[in-house]
Structure formats: C-alpha cells, structure tokens
Amino acid sequence: MKSLRLKTIASFINLEDKVVDIGCDHAYLAIYLVENELCQKVIASDINQNALDNAKQNIIKANYQNQIKTYLSDGLTNILETDIDTLVIAGMGTSTILHIVKTAKNYPIKKLIIQSNNDLSNLRKQLRKQKYYLQKERVVYEHGHYYVINVFTKKHTPYSISEILFGKYDSLHKEYYVSLYNELEKINQKLSFKKNIWAKLKIFTKKILLKKYL
Numbered sequence: 001m002k003s004l005r006l007k008t009i010a011s012f013i014n015l016e017d018k019v020v021d022i023g024c025d026h027a028y029l030a031i032y033l034v035e036n037e038l039c040q041k042v043i044a045s046d047i048n049q050n051a052l053d054n055a056k057q058n059i060i061k062a063n064y065q066n067q068i069k070t071y072l073s074d075g076l077t078n079i080l081e082t083d084i085d086t087l088v089i090a091g092m093g094t095s096t097i098l099h100i101v102k103t104a105k106n107y108p109i110k111k112l113i114i115q116s117n118n119d120l121s122n123l124r125k126q127l128r129k130q131k132y133y134l135q136k137e138r139v140v141y142e143h144g145h146y147y148v149i150n151v152f153t154k155k156h157t158p159y160s161i162s163e164i165l166f167g168k169y170d171s172l173h174k175e176y177y178v179s180l181y182n183e184l185e186k187i188n189q190k191l192s193f194k195k196n197i198w199a200k201l202k203i204f205t206k207k208i209l210l211k212k213y214l
C-alpha cells in the first residue's frame with residue numbers, strides 16, 4: 001500500500017484493537033493491517049456494493065478471507081459482530097462521519113480514527129458532545145492536499161477553543177496551519193466591511209488564535 005494517509009491511520013492501531021474499517025472501498029487498509037501483522041482480524045465494510053465487490057476481490061487475491069470479514073452496511077447497522085472497539089472512518093465528509101458514529105451507539109467503542117475531508121471544527125465539537133475526546137492528531141500531505149487524521153477516545157480531555165477550531169498542533173506540519181491562516185485571509189478579503197462586520201470579526205478572532213500555531 002502506497003498511501004501515506006492510510007499508513008498514518010494504520011500507525012494509530014494497536015495489535016489488540018478490534019477494528020472495523022467503515023467505508024473500506026478497496027480494503028487496502030484492512031489488507032495492510034493484516035499483511036503487516038498490525039491486526040489479527042479486521043472487519044471491512046462499505047455501503048456501496050461495487051466498492052465491497054472490489055474489496056472482496058482484493059481480499060481473495062491477498063488470501064486473507066479468514067482474517068478480513070466484509071459487510072455491506074450503512075455504518076455499523078448490518079454488522080453482526082458485537083466484539084468491536086475501534087472504528088476507522090476515513091475519506092468522507094463530516095456529516096457522513098457523524099451519521100456513521102451514531103450507528104455505533106450500542107457498541108463498546110473505545111477509539112475512533114477519523115480522517116474527514118471537511119468541516120473539522122464541527123467534527124471535533126459534535127464528537128465531544130458524544131463524549132469522544134480528541135487525543136492525537138497528525139497532518140499528512142499527499143497528492144497536493146493536507147489530510148488531517150484525528151484520534152478520539154472516551155478519555156475525558158479538556159479542550160481549548162483553538163483545539164476545537166484547528167485541532168491539536170502537529171509540529172511536523174506547521175505549513176498546514178499557515179495554509180489555514182491564508183484561507184481565512186482570503187475569505188476575509190472577499191467580505192465587504194459594512195455588510196459582513198460580524199463575519200469579519202469572527203475571522204479576526206480566529207486569526208489571532210491561529211497565530212499561536214504559526
């Protein structure tokens with residue numbers, strides 16, 4: 001598996017974790033985990049039949065049918081196993097991710113490893129309401145994009161406003177925070193002063209908070 005993003009996700013998984021990769025697509029992550037003995041067994045699921053067929057083919061090719069079980073499922077709704085404690089939800093938007101996390105409410109989930117494509121502050125805020133607290137964060141630069149990988153657990157952890165807005169500081173990727181700052185600056189420049197005074201004030205506050213990360 002070439003993807004640095006998926007390898008970084010894998011680095012947050014421990015051998016004893018009982019993992020479901022929700023939205024597995026080609027099952028690259030599940031295969032990587034088993035191949036590298038990072039997990040003994042993995043569940044790979046997807047809502048899309050074509051994606052799941054691709055996953056199944058790749059699993060058969062790699063000969064891991066005994067270690068990787070597949071499910072066609074919206075989140076965890078069709079998954080029969082109850083012995084699950086870690087969810088990987090990657091490559092989707094925040095609203096889909098929050099929907100998927102809701103389907104897990106009757107499972108003893110200890111850890112969420114999430115890579116959302118958008119709206120990260122809302123993701124952190126909403127998950128905190130569901131008592132999932134951000135523990136670690138890693139920024140990955142791949143194919144011209146920054147991907148943010150968040151690890152949430154049930155361990156109660158206080159947040160600063162900056163952490164809700166911009167996440168936990170990843171010292172390896174200072175340029176990611178510079179890119180966030182530049183985005184805020186661009187939005188600010190598009191807003192006319194008279195019409196958007198409150199929006200401008202909000203951006204100004206965010207910029208002050210973000211400056212500490214730069």
Ligand SMILES: C[S@@+](CC[C@H](N)C(=O)[O-])C[C@H]1O[C@@H](n2cnc3c(N)ncnc32)[C@H](O)[C@@H]1O
Nearest residue numbers: 022023024025046047048051073074075090091
């Ligand atoms: C862009 S792909 C990401 C694949 C892989 N997780 C990754 O990060 O490379 C998103 C996958 O999530 C699946 N998906 C979207 N909504 C889902 C849901 N509610 N439950 C399960 N899978 C879902 C899609 O069918 C698709 O295969």
